[in-house]
Amino acid sequence: MSPSDLARRRDEARRRNPGKTPKTIAYQHIDFDILDTLLSFYVRSVNLLVSQDLDSHTEALTLGGGTGKISTILMVDSNPGLRPSVLAHFIRKDRSAMTKLLWQMEHAGYLQQRISPAERRARELYLTRKGKDLARRLRLVIKKQDDDFFAILSKEEKATLTRVLRKVYETYIDTQPLAEG
Amino acid sequence: MSPSDLARRRDEARRRNPGKTPKTIAYQHIDFDILDTLLSFYVRSVNLLVSQDLDSHTEALTLGGGTGKISTILMVDSNPGLRPSVLAHFIRKDRSAMTKLLWQMEHAGYLQQRISPAERRARELYLTRKGKDLARRLRLVIKKQDDDFFAILSKEEKATLTRVLRKVYETYIDTQPLAEG
DNA sequence: TATTGTTATACTCTATAACTATA
DNA sequence: TATAGTTATAGAGTATAACAATA
Numbered sequence: 001m002s003p004s005d006l007a008r009r010r011d012e013a014r015r016r017n018p019g020k021t022p023k024t025i026a027y028q029h030i031d032f033d034i035l036d037t038l039l040s041f042y043v044r045s046v047n048l049l050v051s052q053d054l055d056s057h058t059e060a061l062t063l064g065g066g067t068g069k070i071s072t073i074l075m076v077d078s079n080p081g082l083r084p085s086v087l088a089h090f091i092r093k094d095r096s097a098m099t100k101l102l103w104q105m106e107h108a109g110y111l112q113q114r115i116s117p118a119e120r121r122a123r124e125l126y127l128t129r130k131g132k133d134l135a136r137r138l139r140l141v142i143k144k145q146d147d148d149f150f151a152i153l154s155k156e157e158k159a160t161l162t163r164v165l166r167k168v169y170e171t172y173i174d175t176q177p178l179a180e181g
Numbered sequence: 182m183s184p185s186d187l188a189r190r191r192d193e194a195r196r197r198n199p200g201k202t203p204k205t206i207a208y209q210h211i212d213f214d215i216l217d218t219l220l221s222f223y224v225r226s227v228n229l230l231v232s233q234d235l236d237s238h239t240e241a242l243t244l245g246g247g248t249g250k251i252s253t254i255l256m257v258d259s260n261p262g263l264r265p266s267v268l269a270h271f272i273r274k275d276r277s278a279m280t281k282l283l284w285q286m287e288h289a290g291y292l293q294q295r296i297s298p299a300e301r302r303a304r305e306l307y308l309t310r311k312g313k314d315l316a317r318r319l320r321l322v323i324k325k326q327d328d329d330f331f332a333i334l335s336k337e338e339k340a341t342l343t344r345v346l347r348k349v350y351e352t353y354i355d356t357q358p359l360a361e362g
Numbered sequence: 363t364a365t366t367g368t369t370a371t372a373c374t375c376t377a378t379a380a381c382t383a384t385a
Numbered sequence: 386t387a388t389a390g391t392t393a394t395a396g397a398g399t400a401t402a403a404c405a406a407t408a
Contacts, residue, residue: 009351030263030271033255034320038327039339040231042346044248047228048273049353050221065399066375067225074214082211085389090211092229097376099391121384121389139215146219152352157345158220164338165223170190171333172230175197178377247398266366278399280368302366302407359400 050149057145061137062108068093068101070138073127076111077135081124083116094178110134231330238326242318243289249274249282251319254308257292258316262305264297275359291315 007029035041055065063069068091075090076082088098102125105111110131116122127135150158188210216222232248244250249272256271257263269279283306286292291312297303308316331339 009348010355013352014355030256030267031259032271033259033316034324035252035255036347037343038323039331039343039346040235040323040327041252042343042350043224043228043231045273045354046346046349047224048248049350049357050224052273052359053353053357054221064374067229071216071222074216075211078212078214083389086211090213092226092233094377095390096378096392100375103391116389119385119389123390135214142219142221143215146221150220150349152349153345157348160341161345162218162220162223164334164342165220165227166217167190167338168227168331168333169223169230171194172234173226174191174195176230176234178233245397249398264366275400276367277369277401281398284368300366300408304367 053149054142054145057141058138061134061141063134067091068097069105070142072101072105073110073131073135073138076125077127077132080126081116083122084113084125085122087125090173092173092178105131234330235323235326238322239319242315242322244315248272249278250286251323253282253286254291254312254316254319257306258308258313261307262297264303265294265306266303268306271354273359286312 032041051065051067058070059065071091072087075087084098084102085095088095093101102111102113106113109128111125111127113123113125116124150161153161213222236245239251252272253268256268265279265283266276269276274282283292283294287294290309292306292308294304294306297305331342334342
């Protein structure tokens with residue numbers, strides 16, 4: 001893609017959203033150095049954009065921002081008795097962060113922890129009635145947010161993006177150490 | 182992709198990285214609820230994976246983790262005199278966060294701020310000699326990190342991923358409000 | 363009156379290490 | 386000795402609002 005395509009696309013986006021146009025206009029020809037050749041730059045930037053949009057759609061559900069809360073609710077709902085360490089693995093938290101997150105959700109009345117009878121070191125996670133209600137509402141909200149946010153992509157682009165990102169996730173989720181990669 | 186493909190790919194990844202295999206093995210058949218249909222879930226998860234890997238490769242360069250430092254060094258190097266508010270726009274910071282970040286980099290000796298003669302409210306950003314040296318080394322490190330991390334993708338997959346993520350970035354970067362989307 | 367940037371504050375997330383209890 | 390989870394703490398990032406200087 002040429003620089004002029006970039007300028008054109010951003011012009012179009014601004015035209016579709018008048019009033020949201022930033023005032024600082026003097027950035028028409030910014031050089032992105034090598035950043036615009038890096039997948040990591042776009043992954044990180046798109047993450048900020050989609051996460052901020054998602055947060056704005058879910059804060060009304062008393063959850064607040066941050067990664068992991070939504071995943072926790074949904075995965076515990078679909079995997080009753082799930083263990084904190086397993087959940088932590090898939091949402092990239094260490095155990096202490098997981099403990100804090102679970103305490104918040106338990107304190108808010110969304111889930112409860114029981115000591116596993118088989119492994120008395122371990123906990124099993126279950127949603128409360130209130131947590132299950134939240135899960136139901138969350139599914140609707142986040143599905144719509146995802147559809148709306150990525151509606152600018154064609155069906156094929158969405159399918160490819162999902163497939164490729166999933167491949168990256170599955171390749172690294174079990175092997176990438178949490179701190180110090 | 183079927184659930185068995187997922188299990189197979191994760192098995193392969195673990196086989197390539199013995200010793201890094203997590204001990205908690207009881208997660209072979211986790212249900213991801215609707216998360217594995219959400220682009221935002223994969224964007225957020227892959228962001229964590231690639232960012233943690235990137236941090237581990239750049240912390241030796243006295244920068245430390247967090248978004249924005251690398252982009253700041255490179256973009257100021259390629260756009261001497263760049264304004265803080267313009268930079269903040271592209272890396273998704275508000276002005277107060279930008280101020281703090283710039284203070285850190287100035288304090289570390291990487292850049293300096295001059296008051297713009299034309300617009301005496303504004304600042305112009307320039308790298309010091311030390312900052313330019315850092316930019317040179319950073320380009321090598323982050324390019325290699327990007328190539329290595331995404332080496333599991335085919336050339337076509339990388340090209341498509343870049344193109345599609347760039348499209349999302351360019352669509353929203355000028356229109357998505359910072360807080361409350 | 364609007365814009366550029368600063369400061370102060372509070373809040374959250376993250377990282378680390380020391381700790382308990384179970385196995 | 387290793388694992389599941391907890392607690393405490395310090396650091397960094399984020400969000401907010403009040404502020405000064407300039408236009």
